[in-house]
Amino acid sequence: MIKTESLAIDQTQLVKAWSDAMPTVLNLSDRVEVKADEADANALWVNIQTEGRSLYSFDFKCVYKDSREVKVEFIDVEQDGVHVNEQTEIIQTLIEDYVRHIHECAQQLHAVTHH
Incomplete structure (x- = not known):
């Protein structure tokens, strides 16, 4: 079993940091909620909602393997x-984009997050 190193920030501060930073890497029309x-x-849960006619809502789990x-x-x-x-191709493309973001x-x- 691999020991996960603890982060230099507590989870509440981490959620706030992610909530502030995520909108800067997304399209302006996308909305994000981090929990x-x-x-x-x-670990964090990231929900990204697309605006416009599609009304897609994507859920991702983001786990820190280490501080980086x-x-x-x-x-x-x-x-x-x-x-x-x-x-579908459009959803797969969106998933890839959001994972990259x-x-x-x-x-x-x-x-x-780094010590």
């Missing part, structure tokens, strides 16, 4: 509150 994972102090690297896991996508097939955000916060 703490109650079961894991090194995050593992991003796609959890679910809904359209206007209804689960949709995530295998989440990694960008983690890089921006490196100074906050």
